[in-house]
Amino acid sequence: MDEKAKKIISEARKSIESVVKLPELEEIRVKYLGKKGEVTQALRSLGEYPEDERPVVGRFLNEARETVKEMIEARRSHIAAIDLENKLKAEDLDITLPGKRPSLGARHPVSVVYEELERIFAHLGFEVLEGPDVELDYNNFEALNVPKNHPSRDIQDTFYITDESVLRTHTTCVDIRIMKNRKPPIRAIIPGKVYRSDASDPSHLPVFHQLDGLVVEEGITFGDVKGVLGMFAHEFFGPDTDVRFRPSYFPFTEPSAEMDVSCVICHGSGCRLCKHTGWLEILGSGLLHPRVLREVGYDPEEVSGLAFGMGIDRVTMLKYGIDDIRLLAENDMAFNQQFIHVW
């Protein structure tokens, strides 16, 4: 190659590589490629060469011009990238400033627990059914084997609306509506508000929540009561939960059982929550009383049924370590919003 062209390229490379600012790079461009630039001048003075060398020298010089142009362009984008990088670095944020959050609301813990229970019982084919809060005395009591004007009415202190209607004391009354309207097989859970004429205190509210369950089909056994409810306890309180069933009394079941689970705090060793028994009472259950079955027109010799009922507020309190039931009804935002993380 022509010495001149080589020289131009090597000198240009040196100066281009040392340049860090775009204006300087522009100066270099003018110096080599401008109207009066070295390459341009050299091309103009091509006539100084012997005629037979001119095409070769011209080609070398043109090549040198292209090479310098490319080097400058490469350098230009390199510097531009560095400049951008530096500019962006200067735009840094205090990333510890708080984020601008969309606001989100929380579910009420009672709804959280209801939803979880509905999911658990859905696996066993239970349907969710509801009934009225103001219920006929007949459905709430008489049909459930609690006659009018009878000492067994003492079990539940009742708000009366009329002589014939009450604020339901349990959602078990819906069992009667369901059984009167359907034929077995039936599997249903019944959520809803229930009422007792109790004054408010840390463990009582006049309005609280219940989930009742009802299964009626041929061949339901007391073993099924234990199986269905044991499954619920393990799903809800965890697989290591111990479950025990104790004989009890409810007018509408026979045999009747109370289900206890091992204490969620001490796991059985005894603490204040479980009154040092290691057990927590969770729900009442049993096989439907033959009088109830007959009342709804079923033959106790042909079908049997199981029923259970649990207080949702109590279960919610146990699940989240809430020590005063009134918090569930107060709706203090500082309380309700704590449940935003629950899913």
Place this chain on the structure above:
Amino acid sequence: MLVPYKWLAEYVPGLPPPGDVAEALTLSGTACESMTGEGEDVVFDFEITHDRADCLNIFGIAREAAAVLGLELKHPDLVVNEEGHAVDGLATVKIISPDLCRRYVARVVTEANIRPSPEWMQERLISCGIRPINNVVDITNYVMLELGQPLHAFDLDRIRERTIVVRRARSGESIETIDGETRELSEDMLVIANNRSPVAIAGVMGGIDTEVDESTTQVLIEAAAFDSVSVWRTSRALKMRTEASIRFSGGVWPENARLGVDRAAALMAELKVGKVAEGRVDEYPGLETPVYIRLRPARVNRLLGITIDQDEMKLILMRLGFVLDEWNGDSCRVLVPNHRMDVVQEEDLVEEIARVYGYDKIPPTIPKGVPPEIQLNPERGLVSKVGEVLRGSGLTEVNTMTFTSEAACRGLRLPEEDTERLKVKIKNPITGEHTMLRTTLLVSLVDVLARNASRQRDDVAIYEVGKVFQRQRVEKAEEADKEAHLPHERKMIGLALMGKLQESTWGNQTPDADFFHMKGVIEALFESIGISGYRFEKTTHPSLHPGRTAKVVIGGEDIGYLGELHPVINETLGLKKGAYLAELDLETLLGNVQTDWEVKQLPRFPAVTRDIAVVVQEDVESGRVEDKIWEAGAGLVERVNLFDVYFGPQVPPGHKSLAYSITYRSLDRTLTDEEVEPVHAGIVENLTSGVGASIRS
């Protein structure tokens, strides 16, 4: 019920230590609630279920313990050392109301010497929660605790003509009871009377006139079997719950009356209270009929889901005091012991067998039947979606009580005549704040706002899905149908916004919620659940700001309303910020949800957007302006977006400027300016003629 371990052990020789006893009884249905004291001095507190009045006494618990633990049961000493006169000459008993008194047994003690009872007896009474009085009263209480038979001791000399008459009270009669209170009696109450007037309220409390005191020399001990329902009703009516009334209400069995009176007499003789007269007066009109039940072991096993053999069943029942005939094929006849008033049918025997066999030995199973076909409840799906959307919009769920009061309704300025007409009143409220069921969710939501505001929480955004209640008008034709008398219950969605929906952060000051935030929440909710074709129309509501209230209408049907809480209410409640409330009917919403929805094809041709500023008089609603735009849109308008509302010097006084961005698009071609221009001009023309608008460029 309190039961000292040592006392219990007297009837069950070889009774295991207290912890084991508590465990065994708890697992067989007599729940031990607590144990106090140490070692032999432990006192159990047992919870006795309502059906087991036979266990409301130490001997009853002993009977259970012996059966459950397979131990021998020792009976109390009933041998009475009688001296002196025959009882027949000393007192007479007449039962006038045998329906309420199945048996009345009496014994008489003469030459009585009233003084304190011995210390051991006093200690036992105290450990069971009963205050010692004197030897006679203490013995009656002791026997009640021991055998469950309530007794009463009369000063026989103070009973006119020494005649006991068991009858219903007469209208206008009253009695001063031993607690010094005068009780007005009614004709359905059973009393013990002399020939003239009552001396005791049967099964509840004795009268002060015939009370045993230091001057008493002759004592009549009463042991009766009063009707449980009658005693229960009387004690409820008089608001007197006594140890006796609790036991009578739970049920007593006539056989126990004789045991009780004899046991008391035996103790009176033993403790030298006086001379026990020979024999007893025993009026027994309601002779017990034995209860027999047919037991089919196969059915027992079928209901329990186990296989216990019939001899084991027999053994269990015999230990509990049941008497079984010989097996007759695959069943046998079972005689129920007198004290087991709760056992009347085969299922009761099933429970007896199961609880002694051990609930824990019954293997858990899952119902074997095919689960029924279930129908998904669309309402629950809707409620779930509504909650999701509202929480995503920043509203927190609340769960309130359904009660309210007339005063709270007045506080919300609800017209009194409406409240009176609609309210479902509670017959026996326990506080003045809970006298009726709410007719609107507003009362509950406002209550939550006020409670939070009182705790310095002024930014509150909440929702609730809950019921409201209204009394039904019952048509003549339905009067016989009890169901028709139940109130109308409706599920509503309630919304409330107060203060900031979102916390202000650095560089981003959020405004307090206003009417349009609430409207926006509702619009977003409707869009997300597939409700369209609704309108907001101006309306009024007694609890809301008269100029800032709207109702939501769909196809002529009201879905609900929204508005600003009336400033007067706001101030009364001490709310520091404006509150916006809404209530929507869930069932109506559900009925208007569009389910036949299809995905639209994506627009393939570009849109043309034109901005337009419409100057109209201030009272022209923007909704009408928007309608005019759509009307003249010739099917090419895709979207109309109001992006600015301006009042001020740029427009004539009494006017406002509404700035819209109108998007035109065709689904099948690229629109040209030449095509859009005439449509846009048509819209301008329609705005000018329709709402008197002038167009600002």
